[in-house]
Amino acid sequence: MLKAKMEKSDNVAKGRIRFWFFICASLVLSVSLFCFNFSALIRDKKETQFKDPYILGFSPQKPHLLLSDTDLDVSHLTTWDDDLSSVNRSGVRETGTRSIHSDKSGVKDIDDLPIVEDGSELITSHANGEKAGRINKPNEESRVTAVESSSREDTSLELDPCKDKYVYVYDLPSNFNSDILKNCKAISLWINMCHYLTNMGLGPRLGGSQGVFTVKGWFATDQFALDVVFHNRMKQYKCLTKNSSMAAAIFVPFYAGLDVSPYLWGYNTSMRDSSALELVKWLAARPEWKVWDGRDHFLVAGRITWDLRRTTDEDKDWGSNLMELSEAKNMTMLVIESSPWHGNDVAIPYPTYFHPSTDNQVFEWQNRMRRLRKRYLFSFAGAPRPKLTGSIRNHIIKQCQASKKRCKLLECNRGGDKCHHPSNVMKMFQSSTFCLQPPGDSYTRRSTFDSILAGCIPVFFHPGSAYVQYLWHLPRDFSKYSVLIPEDEVRKGKTDIESRLRSISAMQVKAMREEVIRLIPRVIYADPRSRLETIEDAFDIAVEGVIERVKKAKREMLEARPYDNDANEEANNWKHEFFGTTEKHEWDHFFSKKIVNSL
Ligand SMILES: *[C@@H]1O[C@H](CO)[C@@H](O)[C@H](O)[C@H]1NC(C)=O
Ligand SMILES: *[C@@H]1O[C@H](CO)[C@@H](O)[C@H](O)[C@H]1NC(C)=O
Ligand SMILES: *[C@@H]1O[C@H](CO)[C@@H](O)[C@H](O)[C@H]1NC(C)=O
């Protein structure tokens, strides 16, 4: 008894000693970290060409929300690399990329960072949309009346600014969205996504690191956070309806990207597919579905299409089969990279770090990008792909190195910690006239949008990297805002990137740069907690795009045109969408092999 008691007090004493030791140790650690960081900043300040007062990310109001990005483990926010989700083209993931990201030494574990308070907003499931509202009879007749009544409304409802814009949002069972957020620790194998899904999916606020960013509107946004950001924007959409028969489109707030994310590595197909199957079963049983066979339904998956487009039942093949389900083929899936050979997905921009809450924040940013002096002709942030046969990244890195002072390289493989901070990458893009955007593990890169945001003219090497992807958001006349250097020419050593870029006249460069800056509002997602006044952001444009697409699908159904499900026809989808024809084109060879099996 006594012994036990003594042991207990002994334990208490030991516990106290441990406690104080821990406090002292963390004090020493934080002081040294602070000094280290600070000296780095001072050193950096001398070099920096930005004369901006926002050196440190301290804010008087909410200091815990304002992290300088140097405080974060941002390895997965990669703008240079197509992230952890690299597709090994034979259907199996490459392990190389993974090790780049998981082997970062000396990076703090963000598991211990506090979750910002706004996080709670995320898990309140959205209260919009009543339970199974009254629906018109799901048959041909109701289709006709729906269209008729909308044309009749032309006169009577002229004053309704939402006419033909209404969106109905399903009240999905919580396992399709809010539960995924409650379980956010499971989303990523490498990082604590709970942290990056705070602030309605925008992530923790970024301070004005070394003057790279403006004071407001910057967040350490994960490139896969769009499921949540989009849903939260939708809750603010000005034309929501609770009456599905008034809706121009029906939104399915399933977090398809976050849902599959934990199962992409090392799980069998039944684990990867289970939510997708459950979802389509739920949808197909809804009266809202039957009205248009789901052709007016859409969802957002903030991942590349290949993560959701497995065509076989073999475990070794990549991704889930969501996109290949027959219900999904009738829907519109918004993804950050679509398939050139399929018709049911449409690409929308990757999220960037900028999420303004007022029009003025955007104008201020655009003006600032106009005034910047460009120190480098071109730049590249990324890692080589030594294991990827045919990758041109090595050529690009070599050419950049050979160009000495005209090209700035941010190499992401050599302990590339520099690459892992939004401010480093954004600063480099801001100081460059052109930003090289070669394909990586897939055609597209987040980096493209970060470079546009920085007023840097993107240089593409494959039309699949943007032109045939973001048709709603980027101008079809791609030469107005970008340069295309076919990858073959680089691979064969036929093109010298530097001289090609130097051959563009100063006048042309000026016009292109202005066009890029003009595009900024179209490629950013505004803060879901506020509403921009005159500016249409990437979300607004995406919703308009969906509504137009649905209108066309409904028209086709009413005209009883056979539903175009011809696989050969679909294989030419990229050409049809971009050129409006499927005639022979000089780009054909770019799309002759499916990326999953080639490259
Ligand atoms: C992809 O996976 C296959 C099968 O495991 C393997 O043989 C191949 O070397 C991998 N390719 C790359 C580029 O890693
Ligand atoms: C829903 O909208 C349709 C078509 O505009 C209308 O006929 C119907 O009465 C509305 N239902 C409800 C419950 O408001
Ligand atoms: C798939 O994996 C899960 C758990 O990882 C297991 O319970 C299930 O039986 C597996 N299914 C098949 C068909 O192998």
Ligand SMILES: *[C@@H]1O[C@H](CO)[C@@H](O)[C@H](O)[C@H]1NC(C)=O
């Ligand atoms: C998809 O649409 C077609 C044509 O409208 C229809 O025949 C088919 O039943 C729909 N599929 C599902 C699963 O609803």
